[in-house]
Amino acid sequence: MHNSHNSHTARELCIMFFYIINRKDVARNVSTYRNDLYYSLLKKYLQMKYLTLLILTLIISVNAQAQFVKKSTDILSLVPSATAAVNTIARHDRKGMLQLALSSATCIAVNYGLEAAITKERPDGTGNHAFPSTHTAAAFNGATFLTMRYGWEWGVPAYALATYVGWGRIYSDRHDIWDVLGGAALGAGTALIFTRRYQTQNAEISISPTFGSGKYGISAVMRLR
Numbered sequence: 040m041h042n043s044h045n046s047h048t049a050r051e052l053c054i055m056f057f058y059i060i061n062r063k064d065v066a067r068n069v070s071t072y073r074n075d076l077y078y079s080l081l082k083k084y085l086q087m088k089y090l091t092l093l094i095l096t097l098i099i100s101v102n103a104q105a106q107f108v109k110k111s112t113d114i115l116s117l118v119p120s121a122t123a124a125v126n127t128i129a130r131h132d133r134k135g136m137l138q139l140a141l142s143s144a145t146c147i148a149v150n151y152g153l154e155a156a157i158t159k160e161r162p163d164g165t166g167n168h169a170f171p172s173t174h175t176a177a178a179f180n181g182a183t184f185l186t187m188r189y190g191w192e193w194g195v196p197a198y199a200l201a202t203y204v205g206w207g208r209i210y211s212d213r214h215d216i217w218d219v220l221g222g223a224a225l226g227a228g229t230a231l232i233f234t235r236r237y238q239t240q241n242a243e244i245s246i247s248p249t250f251g252s253g254k255y256g257i258s259a260v261m262r263l264r
Contacts (some may be wrong), residue, residue, distance in 0.1 A: 119181025175222030183230035
């Protein structure tokens with residue numbers, strides 16, 4: 040009877056011992072699991088942090104580039120017309136000055152009239168005067184004047200610059216493709232209406248023999264046209 044009691048007590052102690060060991064294993068496993076979880080969360084946090092910084096850097100870079108493009112189009116849209124004006128002054132081309140003035144004034148007047156009538160919102164939401172693109176209209180007006188008045192040697196670089204202006208207005212989210220196409224058509228159209236080819240003063244020389252009173256010679260007449 041006594042031996043049976045001792046055996047029962049020993050069995051209980053073994054159970055408690057293994058229970059304590061298992062409890063320690065459980066505690067150690069829980070601690071390890073928690074450490075792994077914290078490490079995993081920290082790793083994910085750092086990954087998200089670096090990813091967020093990368094995304095923010097890209098956004099800032101793209102935004103800065105868009106701002107640069109926008110500012111460059113603000114300036115470059117005036118270059119073709121300014122080049123045309125300098126040409127007319129350098130050549131003393133008064134007819135060209137008048138044609139450029141009429142073309143530019145008509146282009147701007149029609150452009151603002153269309154903006155007021157259509158009231159289309161800009162893609163970036165900064166106003167309701169998107170159509171047509173004033174910058175594009177001004178650039179293509181000057182480029183077309185240079186081409187029509189002074190030739191393709193002036194027109195090709197001017198059109199390249201005007202095309203950049205149109206692209207830049209879309210890239211900087213100030214206009215869509217239809218605004219730019221409308222501005223280009225308006226600028227080129229008004230220049231085509233008023234501009235005529237520049238005629239240089241060519242010399243026309245005619246030579247003829249002269250006879251009379253026992254004398255002979257050659258007469259030359261030069262006409263400027």
